[in-house]
Amino acid sequence: xxxxxxxxxxxGVILLFVISSVAFLLLNLGAGNVGRRIxxxxxxxxxxxxxxxxxxxxxxxxxxxxxxxRGAVTGDFGASWFTNQxxxxxxxxxxxxxxxxxxxxxxxxxxxxxxxxxxxARRRGWADKLVQVIxxxxxxxxxxxxxxxxxxxxxLNLHWFKPTGYVQMGTSFTGWLSSxxxxxxxxxxxxxxxIVQQVRGSVIDALRQDWVRTLRSRGLSExxxxxxxxxxNAGGPALSVLAVQFIGLLGGAxxxxxxxxxxxxxxxxxxATAQGDLPLVMGLVLVxxxxxxxxxxxxxLIQGFLNPKARVS
Amino acid sequence: xxxxxxxLSPDPASEQRAVGSHxxxxxxxxxxxxxxxxxxxLIVLAAILAPLLTQTDPAxxxxxxxxxxxxxxxPLGTDSAGRDVLARLLHGTRYSIAGALLGTTVAAxxxxxxxxxxxxxxxxxxxxxxxxxxxIMALPxxxxxxxxxxxxxxxxxxxxxxxxxxxxxxxxxxxxxxxxNVRHELFVDAARVSxxxxxxxxxxxxxxxxxxxxxIQFAFVMGIAIAIQAGLDFLGLGDQSVPTxxxxxxxxxxxxxxxxxxxxxxxLAVALTSTALALFAxxxxxxxxxxxxTKKRRRLAGAAAAAxxxxxxxxxxxxxxxEDTRADLLTVDSLVVGYDQPDGIxxxxxxxxxxxxxRGEVHGLIGESGSGKTQTAWSILRxxxxxxxxxxxxxxxxxxxxAHLSDKEMQKVRGxxxxxxxxxxxxxxxxxxxxGSQLAEPMRLALGISAAEAKKRALELLARVGIPNPERTYAxxxxxxxxxxxxxxxxxxxxxxxxxxxxADEPTTALDVTVQAEIxxxxxxxxxxxxxxxxxxxxxxxxxxxxxxxVSVMRSGLIVETGPARSIFADPRHPYTQDLxxxxxxxGAARGQLDHSADRHTATQGVTP
Numbered sequence: 050x051x052x053x054x055x056x057x058x059x060x061g062v063i064l065l066f067v068i069s070s071v072a073f074l075l076l077n078l079g080a081g082n083v084g085r086r087i088x089x090x091x092x093x094x095x096x097x098x099x100x101x102x103x104x105x106x107x108x109x110x111x112x113x114x115x116x117x118x119r120g121a122v123t124g125d126f127g128a129s130w131f132t133n134q135x136x137x138x139x140x141x142x143x144x145x146x147x148x149x150x151x152x153x154x155x156x157x158x159x160x161x162x163x164x165x166x167x168x169x170a171r172r173r174g175w176a177d178k179l180v181q182v183i184x185x186x187x188x189x190x191x192x193x194x195x196x197x198x199x200x201x202x203x204x205l206n207l208h209w210f211k212p213t214g215y216v217q218m219g220t221s222f223t224g225w226l227s228s229x230x231x232x233x234x235x236x237x238x239x240x241x242x243x244i245v246q247q248v249r250g251s252v253i254d255a256l257r258q259d260w261v262r263t264l265r266s267r268g269l270s271e272x273x274x275x276x277x278x279x280x281x282n283a284g285g286p287a288l289s290v291l292a293v294q295f296i297g298l299l300g301g302a303x304x305x306x307x308x309x310x311x312x313x314x315x316x317x318x319x320x321a322t323a324q325g326d327l328p329l330v331m332g333l334v335l336v337x338x339x340x341x342x343x344x345x346x347x348x349x350l351i352q353g354f355l356n357p358k359a360r361v362s
Numbered sequence: 363x364x365x366x367x368x369x370l371s372p373d374p375a376s377e378q379r380a381v382g383s384h385x386x387x388x389x390x391x392x393x394x395x396x397x398x399x400x401x402x403x404l405i406v407l408a409a410i411l412a413p414l415l416t417q418t419d420p421a422x423x424x425x426x427x428x429x430x431x432x433x434x435x436x437p438l439g440t441d442s443a444g445r446d447v448l449a450r451l452l453h454g455t456r457y458s459i460a461g462a463l464l465g466t467t468v469a470a471x472x473x474x475x476x477x478x479x480x481x482x483x484x485x486x487x488x489x490x491x492x493x494x495x496x497x498i499m500a501l502p503x504x505x506x507x508x509x510x511x512x513x514x515x516x517x518x519x520x521x522x523x524x525x526x527x528x529x530x531x532x533x534x535x536x537x538x539x540x541x542x543n544v545r546h547e548l549f550v551d552a553a554r555v556s557x558x559x560x561x562x563x564x565x566x567x568x569x570x571x572x573x574x575x576x577x578i579q580f581a582f583v584m585g586i587a588i589a590i591q592a593g594l595d596f597l598g599l600g601d602q603s604v605p606t607x608x609x610x611x612x613x614x615x616x617x618x619x620x621x622x623x624x625x626x627x628x629x630l631a632v633a634l635t636s637t638a639l640a641l642f643a644x645x646x647x648x649x650x651x652x653x654x655x656t657k658k659r660r661r662l663a664g665a666a667a668a669a670x671x672x673x674x675x676x677x678x679x680x681x682x683x684x685e686d687t688r689a690d691l692l693t694v695d696s697l698v699v700g701y702d703q704p705d706g707i708x709x710x711x712x713x714x715x716x717x718x719x720x721r722g723e724v725h726g727l728i729g730e731s732g733s734g735k736t737q738t739a740w741s742i743l744r745x746x747x748x749x750x751x752x753x754x755x756x757x758x759x760x761x762x763x764x765a766h767l768s769d770k771e772m773q774k775v776r777g778x779x780x781x782x783x784x785x786x787x788x789x790x791x792x793x794x795x796x797x798g799s800q801l802a803e804p805m806r807l808a809l810g811i812s813a814a815e816a817k818k819r820a821l822e823l824l825a826r827v828g829i830p831n832p833e834r835t836y837a838x839x840x841x842x843x844x845x846x847x848x849x850x851x852x853x854x855x856x857x858x859x860x861x862x863x864x865x866a867d868e869p870t871t872a873l874d875v876t877v878q879a880e881i882x883x884x885x886x887x888x889x890x891x892x893x894x895x896x897x898x899x900x901x902x903x904x905x906x907x908x909x910x911x912x913v914s915v916m917r918s919g920l921i922v923e924t925g926p927a928r929s930i931f932a933d934p935r936h937p938y939t940q941d942l943x944x945x946x947x948x949x950g951a952a953r954g955q956l957d958h959s960a961d962r963h964t965a966t967q968g969v970t971p
Contacts (some may be wrong), residue, residue, distance in 0.1 A: 064497060075513050189640035190633045191589035193596055197615060197625060205618070259789040262745050267804035267855060268777025271769075281794045303508075304593050308615075319597060322508035330509060356794060357839040 680925020
């Protein structure tokens with residue numbers, strides 16, 4: 050298990066290396082005159098040249114890449130070209146905000162999708178049809194439209210929540226909860242739609258297995274069979290979908306943060322890429338990639354726990 | 363050789379083509395399918411006819427008439443720059459649809475070609491492309507799109523092309539799996555042997571198999587493309603010079619307080635289009651799945667019609683041998699079991715079975731497969747699969763009619779009073795829990811004993827059923843034990859809560875011949891020791907001769923002959939029973955035993971390391 054984890058981490062690091070190299074080269078292809086963009090029309094030709102010199106932009110791309118890589122390996126990701134804020138500071142203060150929303154949405158959608166999926170699989174009939182319709186609509190309607198709808202109804206008309214803004218968890222827990230409720234709801238609906246289909250399908254499959262009949266023949270209650278035995282067997286495929294959804298939610302957060310004016314990774318992703326702030330974009334690519342690698346590793350470890358046959362030795 | 367292979371395996375490509383035309387017709391009859399196609403058709407029509415439907419230039423700004431309500435000149439009003447909303451909506455349809463089409467086409471081209479090559483040639487292609495796929499999947503799409511925008515500039519077409527690359531894995535995986543499945547089919551081999559070129563095989567035989575799934579995927583991905591494109595524009599990261607739904611959303615969202623109705627139109631357009639695409643894909647998938655099912659059902663119906671139903675025929679009853687003072691434990695009377703079909707018809711599988719099992723007796727229920735013996739066994743336990751139910755008759759067990767017991771009361775009967783040994787040991791243990799926990803759990807619940815006590819008893823039971831190392835098997839998972847071991851575990855489970863009746867459904871059929879004998883010995887020993895009654899379902903007269911006091915012979919859902927085993931063996935009176943005996947004499951052994959000794963030699967005894 051430890052060897053498996055190490056192997057996966059190493060391959061994750063290689064993946065990050067490849068992604069960051071490609072990203073760095075691509076970003077440089079389209080960089081243009083960076084000094085001019087930073088200083089704007091007011092900058093004189095001299096100051097622009099000086100700025101480019103300061104940023105090391107006159108060096109060849111490969112030299113600059115190895116420079117960046119040497120820094121990144123030692124934990125120095127440079128500073129934003131536009132704000133001069135160190136990249137690790139700029140990201141870490143916002144990472145927590147985005148992770149809170151994305152993890153919150155993952156937990157909410159995982160839980161609700163399980164409840165709905167099990168319900169549909171056991172009841173079949175109209176309950177099943179209803180869940181299917183919800184799933185198709187939730188899948189089809191883009192998350193940001195749902196977010197706009199939620200803002201309109203619950204913030205602007207009913208005044209249950211503030212339409213925008215974010216309260217730190219440390220400042221006020223209830224304030225935080227109220228500020229993340231609508232964003233999490235907006236993100237969860239699409240994820241629920243994707244996961245509920247999988248939960249429903251695997252629960253129906255598992256309920257048809259021979260061993261379910263045998264467990265029933267032993268006098269176990271239906272609830273015990275469904276929630277202990279069937280769900281554990283159906284959990285694997287559902288968890289894979291949850292992992293894919295987590296990555297999707299990370300992307301969805303970019304838009305939702307914009308709508309609710311939440312100071313998370315999404316906001317700086319948009320501004321940094323729009324400006325072409327290379328050090329910041331590289332930092333974001335690395336962080337997102339690392340999150341994806343870690344989530345996939347965690348999911349594989351949980352899969353092993355759920356399914357003894359897939360257990361890694 | 364080649365010719366026989368060609369003749370033996372019908373080419374699914376031609377079958378698929380036939381299915382294709384049926385599918386189009388059925389989609390028109392499917393309400394969701396038809397509705398979604400009409401909506402999509404109207405949207406495409408609006409896109410094509412946009413310049414005819416409105417004469418206003420969608421880009422014409424007019425500062426004197428910003429945020430106007432609906433009027434004759436502007437049916438849907440104007441936006442914050444005084445541009446006509448209707449014109450922007452209609453022209454936006456062109457750009458949104460064309461952009462989504464471009465992205466999806468790129469994704470489909472890359473994914474399908476990559477999947478075909480990787481699936482067909484495997485090896486080199488496979489490892490390279492699967493690594494690329496996981497690299498692409500590892501990144502949140504929108505971040506890549508943002509980065510691409512930084513490099514390539516804000517172009518709708520560029521963004522959608524990049525998006526197409528990102529979504530290519532959706533098509534790649536689908537095609538790859540389908541190709542790997544088809545690749546080793548006989549008809550592909552046959553085509554290859556008869557000199558058909560690779561390209562032609564891929565085009566003719568393989569592409570036609572994956573065509574329908576690709577259409578479904580295309581609709582799904584296009585829905586996502588519309589959403590992503592609108593999302594990018596909505597963020598203000600798209601090309602602001604073209605009228606798209608996303609740009610309209612961007613403008614409307616900024617003026618949501620002043621003019622809330624503005625956001626309705628582009629929202630509706632995006633939601634309607636992506637919902638129609640998803641519903642279309644869903645309907646197509648449903649119809650595709652249904653076409654597979656109807657074929658199967660037709661085949662089943664044919665089989666059922668071939669077997670004559672002998673309702674009303676009286677069973678041959680042999681006289682009891684001497685005085686039997688044992689009381690009746692189970693009396694099944696005129697049991698009818700049926701399955702509700704989707705078309706409302708009830709398919710009867712048991713047509714009025716009557717059966718008596720005395721206390722401490724081993725009763726054999728014998729018949730060929732499809733005679734309804736397993737259905738009878740399951741209805742006594744009330745464990746019929748979905749759709750199955752007891753239509754008529756009573757199941758009297760120790761003074762209670764099980765057929766009319768509530769689910770809760772029935773649950774108390776199962777395990778404690780009547781238990782069950784299944785036919786296929788390997789599929790009847792929950793693969794996710796250890797053997798021991800599955801043995802201990804029912805004891806803890808049924809007998810109300812502690813976990814430690816349950817474990818102690820489980821270990822004793824494992825030893826009693828002849829498992830050499832109970833501790834190790836207790837901790838093992840089902841996939842770590844052999845079939846023979848698993849059946850011993852299931853037998854231990856069946857007797858663990860001290861039931862009065864054990865129903866064993868072909869308990870030896872799935873096992874090796876040598877193991878079969880051991881399992882029968884074990885059952886005989888346990889029966890003597892515990893005095894439990896056993897109803898054993900089998901098609902094997904050897905098992906009956908070995909174990910049973912009395913026998914009921916079953917055919918087409920009815921008992922045709924019943925009585926003491928010795929009388930029936932000495933003097934089979936019903937023609938069907940006589941046929942069964944004749945069949946054994948011809949084959950030299952009961953049916954089933956031969957087959958299984960031939961192909962089950964892989965099963966080994968003991969815990970595999």
